[in-house]
Amino acid sequence: MNKPSMQQAILVYALLGIALIVFLTPIYLIASSSVKPSPIMFQRPPAMLFEPTFEHYRDLFTMRPFGKFIMNSLMVALGSTAFSVFFGSIAAYAISRIKHKRMNDIAFWILSMRMFPPIAVVVPYYIIFKTAGLLDTPLALIIVYSTANIPLTVWLMKGFFDEVPRALEEAAAVDGHGLISIFWRVTLPLAAPGLAVSAVFCFIFSWNEFLFALMLTGSEAQTATVAVMSFWSSDAVQWGRIMAGSFVILIPGVVFVLTCQRWLVRGLTMGSVK
Amino acid sequence: MSAITLRSVVKRYGSVEVVHGIDLDVEEGEFVVLLGPSGCGKTTTLRMVAGLEDVSDGELSIAGRRVNEVAPKDRGVAMVFQNYALYPHMSVRQNMEFALRPLGLDAAEVDRRIQEAAGILGLGELLARKPAQLSGGQRQRVAMGRAMVRTPDVFLFDEPLSNLDAKLRTQVRLEIGKLHNRLGTTVLYVTHDQVEAMTLADKIVVMQNGHIEQVGTPEQVYAHPNNMFVASFIGSPSMNMIPARHEGGRLRAEGLDLAVPSRFEGKLPEGQDVVIGIRPTGLQRAEPGAADAVVARVEVTEFLGNEALLDIRVGDHELIAEIPAAGRPAPGDEVSLTFDPSVIHLFDPQTGATLSR
Numbered sequence A: 001m002n003k004p005s006m007q008q009a010i011l012v013y014a015l016l017g018i019a020l021i022v023f024l025t026p027i028y029l030i031a032s033s034s035v036k037p038s039p040i041m042f043q044r045p046p047a048m049l050f051e052p053t054f055e056h057y058r059d060l061f062t063m064r065p066f067g068k069f070i071m072n073s074l075m076v077a078l079g080s081t082a083f084s085v086f087f088g089s090i091a092a093y094a095i096s097r098i099k100h101k102r103m104n105d106i107a108f109w110i111l112s113m114r115m116f117p118p119i120a121v122v123v124p125y126y127i128i129f130k131t132a133g134l135l136d137t138p139l140a141l142i143i144v145y146s147t148a149n150i151p152l153t154v155w156l157m158k159g160f161f162d163e164v165p166r167a168l169e170e171a172a173a174v175d176g177h178g179l180i181s182i183f184w185r186v187t188l189p190l191a192a193p194g195l196a197v198s199a200v201f202c203f204i205f206s207w208n209e210f211l212f213a214l215m216l217t218g219s220e221a222q223t224a225t226v227a228v229m230s231f232w233s234s235d236a237v238q239w240g241r242i243m244a245g246s247f248v249i250l251i252p253g254v255v256f257v258l259t260c261q262r263w264l265v266r267g268l269t270m271g272s273v274k
Numbered sequence B: 001m002s003a004i005t006l007r008s009v010v011k012r013y014g015s016v017e018v019v020h021g022i023d024l025d026v027e028e029g030e031f032v033v034l035l036g037p038s039g040c041g042k043t044t045t046l047r048m049v050a051g052l053e054d055v056s057d058g059e060l061s062i063a064g065r066r067v068n069e070v071a072p073k074d075r076g077v078a079m080v081f082q083n084y085a086l087y088p089h090m091s092v093r094q095n096m097e098f099a100l101r102p103l104g105l106d107a108a109e110v111d112r113r114i115q116e117a118a119g120i121l122g123l124g125e126l127l128a129r130k131p132a133q134l135s136g137g138q139r140q141r142v143a144m145g146r147a148m149v150r151t152p153d154v155f156l157f158d159e160p161l162s163n164l165d166a167k168l169r170t171q172v173r174l175e176i177g178k179l180h181n182r183l184g185t186t187v188l189y190v191t192h193d194q195v196e197a198m199t200l201a202d203k204i205v206v207m208q209n210g211h212i213e214q215v216g217t218p219e220q221v222y223a224h225p226n227n228m229f230v231a232s233f234i235g236s237p238s239m240n241m242i243p244a245r246h247e248g249g250r251l252r253a254e255g256l257d258l259a260v261p262s263r264f265e266g267k268l269p270e271g272q273d274v275v276i277g278i279r280p281t282g283l284q285r286a287e288p289g290a291a292d293a294v295v296a297r298v299e300v301t302e303f304l305g306n307e308a309l310l311d312i313r314v315g316d317h318e319l320i321a322e323i324p325a326a327g328r329p330a331p332g333d334e335v336s337l338t339f340d341p342s343v344i345h346l347f348d349p350q351t352g353a354t355l356s357r
């Protein structure tokens, strides 16, 4: 790459700065509002200097079992991510390697499942899970999220598997390894960035999802996103608690992405840095 | 018992046949080179032996056992790929360990074999490195090490030197030769470089268009080519080919009139069309008064050190002669040359087959 000139550098940093402001402002508002005493919450201009209070956080965990809802969210998101990445990768490997003239059609059919408008399937899902006795269980959400996450994983991972040179698998085959060993020890490690990208997308989708979580869970399996909205009732909107809840919800996503970051950066830029 | 046997082996991709029923025996401990121009089916044949391509027809055996339906992992072969195919996420040591894993050896034996291979190939310093941190030549040696540690029945090589520069190629070629002498393992080796083939092979298999044209020792394919293809493919510069006609015990072409070499006497019908083949080294400056001397005009001379190549014109044929460089003629000179009758080849112009036997 050429060394960027001074002007280019300034331009790049200016754009980055704007992007940062755009993305970080809401987070700043959430964070600052979550520690603002209720009386000054809507002061104009916004109060910049105030004695921070943790009463909203205290209320969040004492007035409602918010810890449990976080655990529900974690269980659902991690469960769906693990399930989707596992089965999605296997399916993607088959699609990437098996030569068949209808393979592209199959791949497109799988992707098309992702294109359902969610609202159209909410009621059928509700009836199915009611019949199966799975309403208000984490399993119901894991299943629903996986139907959206598996197609995404299949498409992402197919791209990554396509990039793994066949010669490496052939070398492993001649070296005496069978299909599973080759997949597990050669192909999959080389597609690790793809796993990270898929996992991040699956996790964030499942963690943030609201509609299905609202419709398919009650008090038991409720997720954090739905729980936060329950502070918005007909008589009052408890902004402090909503903000505190929102801030807590941010944390696992950030931790998860940072954990995957090592592979993620390579994954998202793959192809461009070869 | 042969190490590898091919009987009427055919390879088809869809309806396109690329290997046409070839027969080949590779004996135990032999170094056999598949040699031929690009696209002749060498790699395809090697990959069928490795089990990476299905055999469409015919029978393939390794160590006396039919292996058409046997998976690559159960064939007891090891392969060195053209681009080496080292596992990029594993260190040199792990690459070798990975190849040993299916054998289920204990840790001490694994370590012993890796140390031994590293010793032979000079990889000791490199064991902890990843392939990306190695030079081309080092990668090549790691690929050989990975094949070696498994102590296979058969080594398969697909153009293992083609990614190396000329100097390294010579050096690694020697190492492969030494390695074979030392291990005595059967080798099937693909190349389109005839120098590699000549220097390494016990037996050369010359292929063209999915057919085997000739199987023989390097001396046999060089000195007794079966046909015009082998004759012109082997040897550098190529054998000179001159269409001629047998008339009254003489071979006649424009600007050329030679006695039929005694080997062919009585074998050639009068009036038969032939192609005379003679290597550049078979053309030498004529002693004064020599019989059948041919007068030729020198167009270009190429100085090679000890020898010089003369591009000469005889009648309307352009030929190449390789003569001692000392006292070589200059371009534009006329020289008088003799054809060494003991190395004259005659071919049938229709079939290309040799008339020498």
Ligand SMILES: Nc1ncnc2c1ncn2[C@@H]1O[C@H](COP(=O)(O)OP(=O)(O)OP(=O)(O)O)[C@@H](O)[C@H]1O
Pocket (backbone or CB within 6 Å): B013, B016, B018, B036, B037, B038, B039, B040, B041, B042, B043, B044, B045, B192
């Ligand atoms: N997967 C394939 N599908 C169709 N045709 C193929 C396939 N692989 C190889 N071929 C054809 O088979 C023929 C032999 O190919 P092969 O790779 O064996 O040649 P080669 O002798 O190894 O040549 P090179 O010296 O260039 O490596 C070629 O004409 C090639 O186009």
Ligand SMILES: [Mg+2]
Pocket (backbone or CB within 6 Å): B042, B043, B044
């Ligand atoms: Mg080839």
